[in-house]
Amino acid sequence: MLCVRVVLASVCLCAWLTGCAKPPQRLDQSATPTSQQLAYAAQNKVTSPLAVQTANPEIDTKIRTASINNDAGLNFSLRRGLTGRDLTIETQADVKLAAGEVVITFDDGPRPGKTDTILDILDQYNAKATFLMLGQAAQKHPGLVREVAKRGHTVGLHTHTHGDLTKVNLVAALAEIERGRQPLVAALSPINKAPAPFFRFPYLAQNQKLRRAVNNAGLVIMDVQIDSKDYYKASSAEVLQRTLARLDQQGKGIVLFHDIHQRTVDMLPDFLAELKSRGYKVVALVPDQRLQLRSNTLLAQNN
Template sequence: MGVAVRVLRALFVIGLLGASLGACAKPVSQKELSGGPVATQERLVTNSTFKAAVTRVEQPMPERIFTTGKLSGRTLQVGTTADIILRPGEVVLTFDDGPRPGKTNAILDALDARGVKATFLMLGSSAKAYPELARQVAQRGHTVGSHTYGHVDLSKLSRQAALDEIVRGEAAIAEALGGAGKGLSPFFRFPYLAQTGFLRTSLLQGDMVVLDVDIDSKDYFRDTPEAVAARTLARLDARGSGVILFHDIHQRTVDMLPAFLAELDARGYSVVRLVPKNSGVFGRSVITAEMMQ
């Protein structure tokens, strides 16, 4: 009888062990999976140290990547290209090739609605054709720079012809801005971003500020406004800050800008306003073709 009791007890213990082992290996049922996320505790074994893993749950992306709380950011005084140092979450908005009636006006309205300022790199030919619009850009508090006279590839011209093209563009824009109360700033961007070492060095020696591009919106592609905004935001998020290139001559840019600015605000970015340290073209050494000699 004693033997029988011991056998029964042994069988009972084996049964308990089997049940507990079965519970450790039990997979999550399909019913449990369909009911939503299931929190599970896992064990990570490292050199005989047991550590309970953190419960795995999907975290949504934060609504605000940065937390400035204000789209209109600081004003950055710039004397040289090296002064343009942006903090995480800061962007500079630039618009090339204008002014253009029906486009530049609408872009100014969108910027005003959000209280932010941009830098407009104008063509001398466009400023000469639409001087009142060029003055309006300056009068509304934006910075006006130059982008040559006729948007030619300077790297394909002779040194003198390239410098002449730059000087001619500056002169035309300065004349157009004559009654705006604010002169032409020393900011300059190479058309097509095409430059030579000689030209860049010459401009920097002439106290011009060469504006490079960190994020090209490629708004000159025949894409939808939504595609332009999405591409620009994706590149900005990947970089975290930067100088953005737009053009105030495309309707798609006009159409996408209000939503783009709203999304910048929602993500916590701030727009930095660039201004020259000196008082425009007459407060610095003016580039001339003779400088190359």
């Protein structure tokens, strides 16, 4: 009886420390674990009677992913806490967020030492993001492009050299976008993936003629509702507070970060933790297959 009380006390303490949403179940000594629970316990070296009886192999299977280290000490609530819906996009009109929904985006990468660390942080919170990449960066680091896609994030377009498209004619602007797309296509083709036809203007510089031309080329423009302004020289704490203040003011939106700044890397864990504590959900943007096919054809025709 003393052993049972010790086990119960240990389990209660662990549940409190890891933030379980439900109180621990009382051990029913008369209950017999199912064959699935016994198999799960043997596989995962579970020895506590309570843990064996309450083990749920189905939930554990859904939570596990190739990118999450299951020995990292992350509790189930943390892994699932930020995961929102997948939003399939075919046109600009499809980019509609409900209250409390956030889309996380990163521009200008990939960059070693920054992008890969950001991927690890996103994995810890099971949050998916959209990376709008430069073609010239993708040429230098194709393996990092693939790693972003392998971990379930969306790879989109941000031109080749980050030039201001309002300074050139429409033909040259579309050619610059296509030039930036080709290194992404080359980087992702070995894993049978392709960049999403999502595009963001460098410097957010645009006009109606440009927007119409980009849309007619089969691309969906990734607008920004919450600009973190992490490109300004500031501390990670300043970036965090500025971004959260704007997000709380609007209650939802597409957030702009850059995966080339250390301040952004340093800020990200606190930002994701705050999203979770404030009840936000991170939405993953996914291109509709029809959009993918249409953009490939139209971009080639425009060049």
